[in-house]
Amino acid sequence: MIEIKDLKKSFGDKVVINGVSAVMETGKANLIIGASGSGKTVLMKCLVGLFEPDSGEILYSGRNFTEMENEGRKELRQQIGMLFQGSALFDSQTVEQNVMFPLNMFTRLTYPEKVKKVNEVLERVNLKDANKKYPAEISGGMKKRVGIARAIVLNPKYLFCDEPNSGLDPQTSLVIDKLIYEVTKEYNMTTVINTHDMNSVMEIGDHIIYMHQGEKEWEGNNKQIIYSKSKKLNDFIFASEFLQDVKEMRMLEAEGKAPNGKNGNK
Amino acid sequence: MNFFNHFGRYILMIRGMLTKPENWRMYWKELMHQCSDIGIGSLGIVMVVALFIGAVSTLQTAYQLVSNLIPKSTIAQIVRDTVILEFAPTITCIVLAGVVGSKIASELGNMRVSEQIDALEIMGINTKAYLIMPKILASFIMIPLLVIIAGVLGIWGGRLAGVMSGILAPEEFDGGLLSGFLPFNVAFALYKAYTFAFIISSIPAYFGYFVQGGALEIGKASTTAVVTSCIMILFADYILAALLL
Numbered sequence: 001m002i003e004i005k006d007l008k009k010s011f012g013d014k015v016v017i018n019g020v021s022a023v024m025e026t027g028k029a030n031l032i033i034g035a036s037g038s039g040k041t042v043l044m045k046c047l048v049g050l051f052e053p054d055s056g057e058i059l060y061s062g063r064n065f066t067e068m069e070n071e072g073r074k075e076l077r078q079q080i081g082m083l084f085q086g087s088a089l090f091d092s093q094t095v096e097q098n099v100m101f102p103l104n105m106f107t108r109l110t111y112p113e114k115v116k117k118v119n120e121v122l123e124r125v126n127l128k129d130a131n132k133k134y135p136a137e138i139s140g141g142m143k144k145r146v147g148i149a150r151a152i153v154l155n156p157k158y159l160f161c162d163e164p165n166s167g168l169d170p171q172t173s174l175v176i177d178k179l180i181y182e183v184t185k186e187y188n189m190t191t192v193i194n195t196h197d198m199n200s201v202m203e204i205g206d207h208i209i210y211m212h213q214g215e216k217e218w219e220g221n222n223k224q225i226i227y228s229k230s231k232k233l234n235d236f237i238f239a240s241e242f243l244q245d246v247k248e249m250r251m252l253e254a255e256g257k258a259p260n261g262k263n264g265n266k
Numbered sequence: 267m268n269f270f271n272h273f274g275r276y277i278l279m280i281r282g283m284l285t286k287p288e289n290w291r292m293y294w295k296e297l298m299h300q301c302s303d304i305g306i307g308s309l310g311i312v313m314v315v316a317l318f319i320g321a322v323s324t325l326q327t328a329y330q331l332v333s334n335l336i337p338k339s340t341i342a343q344i345v346r347d348t349v350i351l352e353f354a355p356t357i358t359c360i361v362l363a364g365v366v367g368s369k370i371a372s373e374l375g376n377m378r379v380s381e382q383i384d385a386l387e388i389m390g391i392n393t394k395a396y397l398i399m400p401k402i403l404a405s406f407i408m409i410p411l412l413v414i415i416a417g418v419l420g421i422w423g424g425r426l427a428g429v430m431s432g433i434l435a436p437e438e439f440d441g442g443l444l445s446g447f448l449p450f451n452v453a454f455a456l457y458k459a460y461t462f463a464f465i466i467s468s469i470p471a472y473f474g475y476f477v478q479g480g481a482l483e484i485g486k487a488s489t490t491a492v493v494t495s496c497i498m499i500l501f502a503d504y505i506l507a508a509l510l511l
Contacts, residue, residue, distance in 0.1 A: 077387075084385060091382075106288070
């Protein structure tokens, strides 16, 4: 579990995170959503320690990350896996070497044991026969899967995913979402996902935080989001006419009335 | 103000890399990889530059020594001392600032922009220690060796040019080479090599590590790194000469 307490972060005069508090629950996909510039990436970077917050606390299973010395942070970070927007694979290393890197750095496993573990996680992310390929030789979706494999190879307690679907087609996005969701349940991790992909929100949003201009505007799950009364959230989520119709339809269904909107059933 | 800002961050970067490695074997592997990249990767260009500089200095020295009162073996003495004191360490390191410096800056810049450095940080790795320290240590090991090779090849190139153009006989050149030789000159060349090795590796590492933006910024960082390294090499060259000679 990750607890965020009254987190604030500014760059010069610009307040980017303004007193955000939230609890990211274990075994759930915790989504941070919001428009570009709403502060969700900065919030995630504060959570993993790439940015230092101005004030507030971040607690990893009760351990205060913001007050930790370097050694404590290094130790904790070995329990953190992260999937980056651009995958952040090491260009000069093969898929196998990329996934093996954390094992080489932090374990004393023998080479055959490491190869076995790498093959296990690559199989888990449905990536076979790509061990000897370089990142430049594989597709965007495959890169994301390698990124997930590298992030989970040390069995982390916490998984962070920054825009996992960016640059992917809708079908591959669903595959990646499903994969992240499955590994979250399987490894019982606290997963935090930064996204503005509405499919992800609806499919895997166990817990959703909506950020608006650096503040937490709404919190709930993918069932509740449909019925939200927050205008800012509705403007963001149901931006298109099509999505507005879907919302209207769902609400009518929930009220037991037959939908009769533009896209409604006859 | 901007200078002090850069200087402060540079010092903090150097201080930040002085920590205990997370895994000695991985650091050793990285050090060996960098030694190969910096040493073997630059050997060809260093050999070519050294040979031609030695050859040209023989021809130009002979051209300027017009008096018959001066023995021809003096040419060898002048070539020897010029190559050892200046050409081998300074010219070689200026070339290396371009070859190695731009490689270090662009490699780290690309890693920064593509979030590979962030990925390492999140794994709990001290990226300054893992990415920069092996480059500086590899430079300390390989650049003095390259300077020694450049010195030997420069003198040999000078001898070859002198003999081939008929300026002086091989015996005359060898005689001049051995007369009045000061071993301190070699030590001085090595002092320079170590100083320049630090400049060539740490300054581009700084510009690459802190790059912000995209491909354009990586290019700019690489150019700035090479220009700054060259200026610092020339400045350090003067300071060392003023202090030690």
